[in-house]
Amino acid sequence: MSFILYLIGFAFVIGGIAWALVVAKISTVYVMIAVVILIGIAILSGVTRTRMKD
Secondary structure (H helix, E strand, C coil): CHHHHHHHHHHHHHHHHHHHHHHCCCCHHHHHHHHHHHHHHHHHHHHHHHCCCC
C-alpha cells in the first residue's frame, strides 16, 4: 500500500515538472524524455524505500 502512495506522490511531482517544461516552451520530445527518466527513478526509489527488510 505504501508503494502505491509513494508512486501517487511521485506522479504529482512528475506532472508538475512536465507542466512547467511545457509552459517554458520546451520541445515535447524533451518533456517525454524527462518524464520517462523520472518514472524510472520513481519506480527504483519506491521499491527500495518500501520493500520489506529481511
